[in-house]
Amino acid sequence: MVRPITDGFVPWSQEESERYRRAGWWAGRSLGDELWDVAANRAEHPALVDGDIRLTYAELAARSDAAAGRLLDLGLEPGDRLLVQLPNTWHFVVLSLACLRTGVVPIMALPAHRELELAHLAQLSEARGIAVPSVWRGFDHQALAGKLADALPDLEHVLVAGGARDGSIDLDVVCAGPEGRPPELASPSGGDIALFLLSGGTTGLPKLISRTHQDYAYNARCSAVTSGMSGDTVYLAALPASHNFALACPGVLGTLLSGGTVVMLASPEPAGAFATIAREHVTHTAVVPAVAQRWMERREQGAGDDLSSLEVLQVGGARIADELARRVTPLLGCTLQQVFGMAEGLINMTRLDDPPDVICSTQGRPMSPGDEVRLVDIEGRGVGPDESGLLLTRGPYTPRGYYRAEEQNARAFTPEGWYRSGDVCRTTPEGNLVVEGRDKDIINRGGEKVSAEVVENLAYQVADVREAAAVAMPDPVLGERVCLYAVLRPGASLDLTSLRARMTEAGVAAYMLPERLELCDEIPKTQVGKIDKKALRERVARLAAAGELSAH
Numbered sequence: 001m002v003r004p005i006t007d008g009f010v011p012w013s014q015e016e017s018e019r020y021r022r023a024g025w026w027a028g029r030s031l032g033d034e035l036w037d038v039a040a041n042r043a044e045h046p047a048l049v050d051g052d053i054r055l056t057y058a059e060l061a062a063r064s065d066a067a068a069g070r071l072l073d074l075g076l077e078p079g080d081r082l083l084v085q086l087p088n089t090w091h092f093v094v095l096s097l098a099c100l101r102t103g104v105v106p107i108m109a110l111p112a113h114r115e116l117e118l119a120h121l122a123q124l125s126e127a128r129g130i131a132v133p134s135v136w137r138g139f140d141h142q143a144l145a146g147k148l149a150d151a152l153p154d155l156e157h158v159l160v161a162g163g164a165r166d167g168s169i170d171l172d173v174v175c176a177g178p179e180g181r182p183p184e185l186a187s188p189s190g191g192d193i194a195l196f197l198l199s200g201g202t203t204g205l206p207k208l209i210s211r212t213h214q215d216y217a218y219n220a221r222c223s224a225v226t227s228g229m230s231g232d233t234v235y236l237a238a239l240p241a242s243h244n245f246a247l248a249c250p251g252v253l254g255t256l257l258s259g260g261t262v263v264m265l266a267s268p269e270p271a272g273a274f275a276t277i278a279r280e281h282v283t284h285t286a287v288v289p290a291v292a293q294r295w296m297e298r299r300e301q302g303a304g305d306d307l308s309s310l311e312v313l314q315v316g317g318a319r320i321a322d323e324l325a326r327r328v329t330p331l332l333g334c335t336l337q338q339v340f341g342m343a344e345g346l347i348n349m350t351r352l353d354d355p356p357d358v359i360c361s362t363q364g365r366p367m368s369p370g371d372e373v374r375l376v377d378i379e380g381r382g383v384g385p386d387e388s389g390l391l392l393t394r395g396p397y398t399p400r401g402y403y404r405a406e407e408q409n410a411r412a413f414t415p416e417g418w419y420r421s422g423d424v425c426r427t428t429p430e431g432n433l434v435v436e437g438r439d440k441d442i443i444n445r446g447g448e449k450v451s452a453e454v455v456e457n458l459a460y461q462v463a464d465v466r467e468a469a470a471v472a473m474p475d476p477v478l479g480e481r482v483c484l485y486a487v488l489r490p491g492a493s494l495d496l497t498s499l500r501a502r503m504t505e506a507g508v509a510a511y512m513l514p515e516r517l518e519l520c521d522e523i524p525k526t527q528v529g530k531i532d533k534k535a536l537r538e539r540v541a542r543l544a545a546a547g548e549l550s551a552h
């Protein structure tokens with residue numbers, strides 16, 4: 001029996017659910033069932049590549065089924081939550097598919113997350129297990145997972161990939177080939193929660209976004225069609241595969257639902273990525289703007305790697321500068337597809353056959369005819385055709401609320417169920433969206449979303465700070481980086497290095513750490529007495545324009 005999770009889940013209305021089913025967007029089946037149908041038809045086709053490891057669809061399905069059986073043998077039950085923090089290796093795919101098959105619900109944490117974020121996610125979801133790499137990029141994930149398991153009574157199982165030590169469960173064994181008869185598995189149904197994605201951070205620590213089997217399957221299928229995927233597609237997962245972009249827009253799941261081949265790569269660093277594209281004849285991949293820029297720089301330096309197989313480079317997560325966008329096709333020889341998406345649902349894409357000007361200067365339009373988008377002013381009134389406004393959305397793959405977050409839901413969703421994305425957009429005459437700014441207190445560090453509130457709270461906690469305000473400072477590579485303005489208590493002292501060291505000690509992901517500290521006597525306030533972030537952003541932007549933002 002699959003135990004559906006119902007508490008804390010905000011469903012779509014009856015009427016909408018019926019509409020989405022009638023339109024065929026919701027197929028009413030589990031992602032596992034959809035994927036296994038593809039696997040049955042593509043048995044001998046390569047499904048997954050990670051270095052020297054190559055699995056056909058038949059092998060991937062058999063391994064994932066065996067892993068599913070082993071998860072159940074451990075005592076995990078359908079509906080139980082498993083915190084998954086794995087880098088881009090074959091384990092990630094096998095374990096995720098095993099979860100989708102059995103109804104164990106993975107929470108897709110990023111490899112960069114640390115104690116603060118992981119403890120929060122485990123507690124909020126009441127996770128019964130955690131899957132981590134042993135040591136990754138010099139960080140001992142197994143030690144941290146053990147520490148969390150000691151502190152949190154629900155967190156019973158620690159699964160470790162690539163060298164499990166003392167007492168933990170070896171994920172290499174869990175994900176190894178089948179032995180004996182395949183386990184008997186009951187399929188979850190289409191409306192059950194398939195997985196949790198993490199919010200890019202608006203206020204506070206990441207919120208959980210429950211995605212059902214049928215909405216997420218549609219997300220992956222629809223974006224696969226819009227990106228021109230087919231059975232011949234070879235997709236390179238170079239961004240973290242646990243992020244919505246590389247997971248299902250169309251990413252790993254869209255590729256597998258199309259019968260193509262997924263290539264896992266641990267880092268998007270240009271030399272390795274280019275060698276992999278050439279070796280595996282990659283046709284599609286997805287990157288953030290800063291990575292696109294590094295790839296183009298490598299080409300300009302004359303790197304002779306054969307990228308001729310590359311058809312589509314998706315760029316998203318943050319706004320790519322128009323000038324940079326225009327250089328993609330000349331330098332990389334492929335079509336650019338801009339993707340403006342969010343873990344909360346709505347995916348906008350430029351179309352592969354759009355005129356170059358649309359591709360290079362807009363962030364595209366909703367991928368599904370079921371997507372509803374409105375641009376409104378601060379009072380919620382629709383804006384005129386040429387005006388910019390706050391983007392609201394709802395649709396067949398945009399959930400109606402965060403999981404277990406009533407208070408935030410009251411702010412983030414309108415009573416009619418529109419999600420307030422916090423993005424400020426305008427629509428071009430031909431109907432494409434241009435992202436012009438945002439009305440949410442995050443810093444978009446090259447696609448990594450940093451909650452200003454978390455940075456400020458930590459600053460109060462770890463330093464003698466009387467007042468703190470985190471704002472975005474402009475950066476030529478990442479678009480934005482974190483700058484912290486702080487007023488210290490009398491007699492206190494603080495520098496950037498010690499602030500970063502103390503925040504790291506507190507267990508926060510490295511990308512959240514401020515990269516500039518501006519000590520001041522006073523922080524500007526608005527007329528109602530709130531911190532004037534606009535003034536601070538302008539102040540740091542002036543420093544940047546004057547070339548005064550070198551190491552500080």
Ligand code: OOB
Binds near residue numbers: 444
């Ligand atoms: C993707 O998802 P998240 O959840 O990490 O972040 C969503 C936010 C958006 O609300 C927007 O503020 C920003 O990231 N964003 C963009 C953008 N793509 C995302 N801002 C400007 N231009 C773009 N192209 O970032 C995400 C999820 C699925 C696919 C692609 C990106």
